[in-house]
Amino acid sequence: MSSAKSASETPRSYKLFIDGKWVDAESGKTFTTPNPATGATLAEVAEGDKADIDKAVVAARTALEGKWSKVSARDRGRMMYKLAQLIEARIGDLAALETADNGKPIKETTYVDLPQVVENFEYFAGWATKIEGETIPVPGQMFNYTLREPVGVCGQIIPWNFPLLMAAWKLAPALAAGNTVVLKPAEQTPVGAMELGSLIQEAGFPDGVVNIVPGYGETAGAALASHPGIDKVAFTGSTEVGKLIARAASDNLTKVSLELGGKAPNIVFADADIEQAVSGAMMGIFFNQGQVCCAGSRLFLDASVKDEFLDRFKERAGRVKVGDPMDASTQMGPQVSEEQLNRIKGYVDIARGEGASVLAGGCPPQLEGDFQKGFFFQPTIFGEVKNSMRVAQEEIFGPVVSIISFDGEEDLIKQANEVVYGLSAGIWTKDITRAHRFARAIKAGTVWINTYNMFNAASPFGGYKQSGYGREMGKHALEMYTQVKSVWVDLSGKPIGWYGN
Ligand code: NAP
Ligand code: MG
Helix, strand or coil, X not given: CHHHHHHHXXXXXXXXXXXXXXXXXXXXXXXXXXXXXXXXXXXXXXXXXXXXXHHHHHHHHHHHHCHHHHXXXXXXXXXXXXXXXXXXXXXXXXXXXXXXXXXXXXXXXHHHHHHHHHHHHHHHHHHHHHCCCCEECCCCCEEEEEEEEECCEEEEECCCCCHHHHHHHHHHHHHHCCCEEEEECCCCCCHHHHHHHHHHHHCCCCCCCEEECCECHHHHHHHHHCCCCCCEEEEECCXXXXXHHHXXXXXXXXXXXXXXXXXXXXXXXCCCCHHXXXXXXXXXXXXXXXXXXXXXXXXXXXXXXXXXXHHHHHHHHHCCCECCCCCCCCCECCCCCHHHHHHHHHHHHHHHHCCCEEEECCCCCCCCHHHHHCCCCCXXXXXXXXXXXXXXXXXXXXXXXXXXXXXXXXXXHHHHHCCCEECEEEEECCCHHHHHHHHHHCCCCEEEECCCCCCCCCCCECCEECCEXXXXXXXXXXXXXXXXXEEEEECCCCCCCCCCC
């Protein structure tokens, strides 16, 4: 773990990764990324913008039509396996860097983020040789089959909440299917993606197959989304920016997939195992400092267990260890940025103004030394929230949960669905019929029953409603990165005959 510590003392520096080379930005500009636990500069990074995106798109196109098109599916898979192994060999070091860049606890980067990065590259490496067309039983002396081909050059724009994992979710299916990529990491957390660039090179991918251009969303991101030279744009981030991306892409009718915000209902029925539900509610909202698109930020409690649940939940929330993210026993680190911290503080004021109460937290913790400059916030519980309030409708992206009451199952389903988002939901009950009834009734891309935040590279993830479209992971992700070509062959050897002979 020492490398991130020393990294935070001596800033690292990264260039852009374009066409297999490390290059300065055309403008010569750079930006710095701080360690959110202390505010100290972690790295200085070349600031890509439109000119660099243009170069990267040309490199990706050249690779797509050149060397990459000649690499067999088996070799694509082998390179991806090699990449997974290279990442696995460096888990400790990469986890420490990710923690230094994002602020998430080292326990999470070591045991969740990085292992899932490896899992995604391994899973999709296996798919490379299994992407197949089909033969269609058309009538007459005709042979009709389909080819499943790569979409082409993919622009991928990712957020800061799981920097390396979001890169893996995007890159792995794209590469398995034979596409090339221009990836733009978030300005807050570019370090992991740049490290990945070195490993991609070491794994033997041809130059230009993956290009990584850090920079700001309004410049580099916007240039990528609106670029006429890309065939698809994949985005994860806020619903607000997702709409901008869809608009930017519409001029060229570039294919778009979006994984956006959420405001998930997490529902506890009276018959739930309360201890299990309390731990699930904690996992739902405090994991990764609440900076999770599928966070269980609306906690619906059955009236008959509300008091008991809240007693335990408040007590447990008060015991969450907030502090130095490099400490193995830390359970919550800082928020990613001062901007995010201020946004959360703003929502505490909004909640109070709307008539909600603060049952726990509501302010930054008292920390010592350098951590006083970090962007920390305490686990926070709002009581007396109505589903129509802003804190129940808007994505806060912090360790902040709203407690909401309901009156019977019908009212519950209505309230649970009364939100523009539809990414995920949780339910805690021992009644299996109710659990499955709920799983059908909720408008969300993922439903967790008596568990929360479960993920696997083989299982699809994505949104209903304004939480986006397209599915990441699993075989469904390959649909976003391939297109189907139908090929017709005459087997009769005769003229068509429609116009006579
Ligand atoms: P964001 O602006 O949506 O950032 C996501 C990515 O989009 C970043 O790489 C960002 O670049 C880029 N971007 C921003 N504006 C762009 C534009 N006009 N064109 C193309 N790309 C653009 O999210 P944020 O500002 O970091 O966070 C704000 C809120 O978004 C959070 O409070 C949270 O509610 C939500 N959020 C959701 C998710 C999720 O997984 N659903 C993830 C992150 C944030 P830069 O970072 O360099 O500006
Ligand atoms: Mg931003």
